[in-house]
Each structure stands twice: as structure tokens, then as C-alpha cells.
Amino acid sequence: xxxxxxxxxxxxxxxxxxxxxxxxxxxxxxxxxxxxxxxxxxxxxxxxxxxxxxxxxxxxxxxxxxxxxxxxxxxxxxxxxxxxxxxxxxxxxxxxxxxxxxxxxxxxxxxxxxxxxxxxxxxxxxxxxxxxxxxxxxxxxxxxxxxxxxxxxxxxxxxxxxxxxxxxxxxxxxxxxxxxxxxxxxxxxxxxxxxxxxxxxxxxxxxxxxxxxxxxxxxxxxxxxxxxxxxxxxxxxxxxxxxxxxxxxxxxxxxxxxxxxxxxxxxxxxxxxxxxxxxxxxxxxxx
Amino acid sequence: xxxxxxxxxxxxxxxxxxxxxxxxxxxxxxxxxxxxxxxxxxxxxxxxxxxxxxxxxxxxxxxxxxxxxxxxxxxxxxxxxxxxxxxxxxxxxxxxxxxxxxxxxxxxxxxxxxxxxxxxxxxxxxxxxxxxxxxxxxxxxxxxxxxxxxxxxxxxxxxxxxxxxxxxxxxxxxxxxxxxxxxxxxxxxxxxxxxxxxxxxxxxxxxxxxxxxxxxxxxxxxxxxxxxxxxxxxxxxxxxxxxxxxxxxxxxxxxxxxxxxxxxxxxxxxxxxxxxxxxxxxxxxxx
Numbered sequence: 001x002x003x004x005x006x007x008x009x010x011x012x013x014x015x016x017x018x019x020x021x022x023x024x025x026x027x028x029x030x031x032x033x034x035x036x037x038x039x040x041x042x043x044x045x046x047x048x049x050x051x052x053x054x055x056x057x058x059x060x061x062x063x064x065x066x067x068x069x070x071x072x073x074x075x076x077x078x079x080x081x082x083x084x085x086x087x088x089x090x091x092x093x094x095x096x097x098x099x100x101x102x103x104x105x106x107x108x109x110x111x112x113x114x115x116x117x118x119x120x121x122x123x124x125x126x127x128x129x130x131x132x133x134x135x136x137x138x139x140x141x142x143x144x145x146x147x148x149x150x151x152x153x154x155x156x157x158x159x160x161x162x163x164x165x166x167x168x169x170x171x172x173x174x175x176x177x178x179x180x181x182x183x184x185x186x187x188x189x190x191x192x193x194x195x196x197x198x199x200x201x202x203x204x205x206x207x208x209x210x211x212x213x214x215x216x217x218x219x220x221x222x223x224x225x226x227x228x229x230x231x232x233x234x235x236x237x238x239x240x241x242x243x244x245x246x247x248x249x250x251x252x253x254x255x256x257x258x259x260x261x262x263x264x265x266x267x268x269x270x271x272x273x274x275x276x277x278x279x280x281x282x283x284x285x286x287x
Numbered sequence: 288x289x290x291x292x293x294x295x296x297x298x299x300x301x302x303x304x305x306x307x308x309x310x311x312x313x314x315x316x317x318x319x320x321x322x323x324x325x326x327x328x329x330x331x332x333x334x335x336x337x338x339x340x341x342x343x344x345x346x347x348x349x350x351x352x353x354x355x356x357x358x359x360x361x362x363x364x365x366x367x368x369x370x371x372x373x374x375x376x377x378x379x380x381x382x383x384x385x386x387x388x389x390x391x392x393x394x395x396x397x398x399x400x401x402x403x404x405x406x407x408x409x410x411x412x413x414x415x416x417x418x419x420x421x422x423x424x425x426x427x428x429x430x431x432x433x434x435x436x437x438x439x440x441x442x443x444x445x446x447x448x449x450x451x452x453x454x455x456x457x458x459x460x461x462x463x464x465x466x467x468x469x470x471x472x473x474x475x476x477x478x479x480x481x482x483x484x485x486x487x488x489x490x491x492x493x494x495x496x497x498x499x500x501x502x503x504x505x506x507x508x509x510x511x512x513x514x515x516x517x518x519x520x521x522x523x524x525x526x527x528x529x530x531x532x533x534x535x536x537x538x539x540x541x542x543x544x545x546x547x548x549x550x551x552x553x554x555x556x557x558x559x560x561x562x563x564x565x566x567x568x569x570x571x572x573x574x
Contacts, residue, residue: 089404
């Protein structure tokens with residue numbers, strides 16, 4: 001096992017307009033859990049997606065950050081944490097299943113030659129007492145400059161009040177919306193092709209204005225009982241926040257059988273015509 | 288399980304001269320592994336020491352950082368990493384056993400009411416290409432200000448060359464030698480009472496000048512074959528480095544049956560007369 005990804009000598013830059021410099025790829029727990037079957041984490045799915053991610057990093061070294069969803073391993077822990085009314089540090093319990101998910105990706109990516117490095121968000125992110133964010137990402141930037149792949153996940157983070165809370169994987173890309181990373185594209189792979197306009201199977205909303213996310217609220221259907229993060233409504237709220245900071249955010253379906261994910265680096269106008277998605281971004285001109 | 292440690296409202300300060308503001312307590316793998324017996328990690332030892340640490344944090348909330356040694360879980364992985372000549376990212380393999388050790392402490396400390404938060408050093412420490420250190424400890428400082436206990440361990444870190452290397456637990460206190468933490472005392476609990484002057488059972492060197500660590504070199508005996516970090520010689524080299532940055536460093540025996548560890552916060556002149564130790568520090572006047 002000898003990772004062979006080339007190590008670029010400097011900070012990578014996009015080849016052309018409309019292409020992101022950094023892609024934050026969030027692969028949702030919904031496509032990593034066997035929801036219809038065992039209800040458990042689907043490690044075969046992680047293995048299949050790891051192949052797609054390895055191909056992506058080979059094509060765009062130092063320009064991808066992976067954020068894994070928690071899925072079946074993390075959601076029950078998340079629900080117990082949210083039900084706890086006594087312990088302001090209850091959220092530390094998420095640390096273990098979150099690590100397990102990051103490590104499952106890391107081993108599978110390394111087996112494919114990727115310089116994958118799992119990183120704990122708790123150590124890098126939080127709030128000062130006045131509510132301003134703590135965001136320390138020098139190691140993330142350093143690893144990207146070397147062509148490596150940081151592997152992040154949901155984690156607990158310290159709040160302004162001095163307690164711990166869960167930072168869901170949809171919110172984790174907030175670490176990477178600083179100008180120094182931009183232009184940033186955040187792609188959330190999930191088990192639906194985008195924000196559905198009329199429930200399962202219906203057409204997909206093509207664009208959502210992040211300054212008016214309430215426009216989408218009436219579209220959301222009730223979430224699964226096992227889900228701790230508000231499913232699509234929570235995802236859209238998080239992505240709209242990233243978009244207001246300048247990121248271009250996309251919700252699209254994750255397909256473990258897909259040939260590759262390289263179109264995720266192309267200008268969106270050039271994506272395959274049969275790829276459905278919802279774009280959440282400030283700059284958008286319908287083609 | 289409801290952690291009850293009081294949350295101080297501001298940064299804690301020492302009560303009197305000779306007392307550290309921050310104690311970095313490194314509990315060595317040598318006292319956490321059953322070296323004579325199974326050769327495995329001794330979780331009963333972790334449990335016993337967790338009781339001592341919980342008592343210490345109750346007495347000095349927000350003034351302790353725990354660094355766990357790797358011991359039986361981490362050393363074999365460390366040896367494999369050091370033997371690897373192919374993969375510049377081989378050291379990422381340490382991430383899993385290091386997490387396991389931090390988590391073993393965290394669960395046992397939380398069961399005793401400590402707001403223990405395990406933190407991955409990889410995310411906070413490393414080197415820029417020019418060799419200057421990356422040290423991002425805002426979350427550590429934030430947790431300390433809230434009376435919590437950061438739990439660190441050895442981990443892999445990114446080097447100036449862009450590879451990963453192991454940062455041994457003896458070197459981890461380097462994250463905490465900045466002036467803002469001081470005065471800092473680093474105490475390494477191990478299976479000997481200090482630097483022995485003539486092999487097992489002999490008298491203990493009372494003081495070592497960190498600017499002349501070679502003075503101690505002739506004292507070191509051959510290390511165990513299973514040890515990946517140079518045992519006492521490596522420990523002294525690391526502690527001398529911290530001492531040159533202003534920390535007061537102590538090597539002393541860890542005793543799982545000890546009543547408490549509160550003397551570790553007292554001026555060293557006031558330590559119990561029967562406590563042997565080696566002090567590595569610049570300021571020292573023999574009593």
C-alpha cells in the first residue's frame with residue numbers, strides 16, 4: 001500500500017472560470033446506510049464511493065476535502081445527545097462513532113493510494129465566549145498543498161456558552177468557506193436528486209436563493225424518525241448559510257455505481273444533461 | 288453520568304509563586320501496559336489513574352491537560368511505521384490506536400464527572416514548508432477556560448517536507464509551552480522514579496540542565512526492544528526541549544495506588560520528602 005498521488009508544489013488554482021478551486025464533497029449518511037435492510041452502516045457503499053473519491057483526487061490533487069455523513073452509526077448517538085438535559089458535555093459521545101466513520105473512509109482510500117488524513121473537527125472549530133467563530137485550518141491547508149485528502153465528519157464543538165454541541169456534517173463545510181479557499185464548491189451527495197418540488201419522484205428545484213431559503217420550506221416532506229439532523233430542511237439551511245458566505249452549493253444524488261465524479265469540478269453548465277441537482281448560490285444565471 | 292466539574296468564569300491563575308498555572312500530565316505507556324504479563328494495554332491501570340486525574344481536575348479545574356502514552360496499543364504500530372520506507376503517509380496508521388487510548392481515558396474520566404474532551408493533535412500541530420511550527424490551540428484554551436480537561440496523545444503530524452511523522456506523547460506538550468499558558472509544569476509519570484544514576488534501583492538524578500542534556504546521556508541503559516520512542520533517552524531529549532522553552536519538567540514514578548496527585552500543583556520544594564523525581568528546568572536552586 002503505497003499512496004502515489006502526486007504532491008503539487010504550490011497551492012492549486014482552477015483551470016478556468018466556473019471551476020472551483022476547492023471541492024468539499026459531503027457524502028451523506030443516507031447513501032452510506034442500509035436504510036431499507038439492516039439499518040446499519042453500509043461499508044460496501046463506503047468502499048464503492050471511496051473508489052470514486054480516489055479517482056477524483058487523482059485528477060484534482062489537493063483540491064478535495066471529504067466530509068462523511070454519520071448515518072446509522074452516528075444518528076442514534078446524536079438522538080441520545082439531544083435528549084440529554086443534564087450533561088452540557090454529552091455531545092462528546094459523538095466523538096467515537098464519528099471517528100469510526102472517518103477511519104472507515106481512511107483505510108479504504110489509502111488502499112487505493114490516496115493520502116487520506118482523518119481530522120477531528122472538534123480540535124479546529126468552535127466559538128469564543130462572544131460568539132465569534134474559532135476556525136483553525138492551517139493543517140487542512142497544509143495537507144491540501146501536499147495533494148493530500150483531509151477526511152472530516154460531524155463532531156462535537158465548544159459553544160459560546162462553554163458547552164459542547166453537535167456540528168452536523170452539513171455544517172462542517174463552514175470551516176472551508178474562508179476567502180483563501182475560494183472559489184469553493186460544496187457538493188452534498190444524498191439519496192434524492194435535489195430538493196423535490198412535490199415529494200418523492202417529483203421534479204427537482206433547479207436553484208434556490210440562499211437569501212430566501214424560506215421559499216423552499218413548503219417543499220419539505222416529513223423526515224424519517226431515525227434522522228437527527230432535520231434531513232433535507234436541515235441540509236438546505238446549512239448549505240444556504242455556506243452559500244451566503246460565497247460558496248456554490250449543490251445537492252445531488254450519490255450513486256455508488258457511478259463511473260466517476262469528475263464533472264463535479266466542471267462549470268455547472270457543462271454537467272451531464274441527465275444529472276439532476278439543486279444549486280444553492282448567490283450568483284446564478286439560468287441557462 | 289453528569290459531569291459536575293465547576294466551570295470557572297475566566298482564565299485560572301496560580302495561587303502563589305512556584306505553583307504552575309497549567310499542569311501537562313503525561314502518563315506513560317510504561318505504567319498503562321502490562322509489560323510483565325500479557326503485554327497488552329492495562330485498562331485497569333487507566334481506570335485507577337483516571338480516578339487520580341479526576342481528583343486533580345476537581346481541585347484545579349481548567350488547569351490540567353492530560354497526555355496519554357501509547358503503550359502496548361501504539362508501540363507496535365509505531366515500529367511498523369518507522370520500518371516503512373515506501374509510504375510518506377504511513378504514520379497515519381497511528382491515528383487509530385491513538386484514538387483508542389484517548390477514548391479509553393475519556394469514558395473513564397466522564398464516568399467520574401470530568402468534562403474530558405479527547406483532541407487529535409494532527410489537527411492542531413505540524414510544520415510549514417519553511418520548518419516553522421503550526422500550533423493552533425484555541426480550542427484547548429477555550430476548553431480549559433471552561434474547566435474542561437483536554438485529552439491528548441501521540442499522533443501523526445505533517446512535516447516541513449509534506450510527509451507525515453509520529454509526534455510521540457513526550458513531544459506533545461510542545462503544543463502548550465507558549466507564554467500564554469505559563470507558568471507550565473510538565474510531569475511525566477513513568478515506571479521509574481526519575482533518571483537513575485546507575486541502572487535499576489540506583490539513586491535518582493535530582494536535576495538536569497536542559498541546556499546540557501548530554502550530561503545525562505551516559506546514564507541511560509539499553510531500552511526494551513518493544514519500545515519505539517527511545518524510552519528514557521527520548522523522554523529526556525523531549526523534556527529538555529520543553530524546558531528550554533520555559534516549562535518546568537519533572538519525571539517521576541506513576542503509582543496507580545497513590546492516594547492523589549495534588550502535590551503536582553505545589554511548589555516542588557513542598558513535595559512529600561519521599562517522592563523521588565528528576566527535575567529538568569532552567570531555574571533551579573538546590574535546597
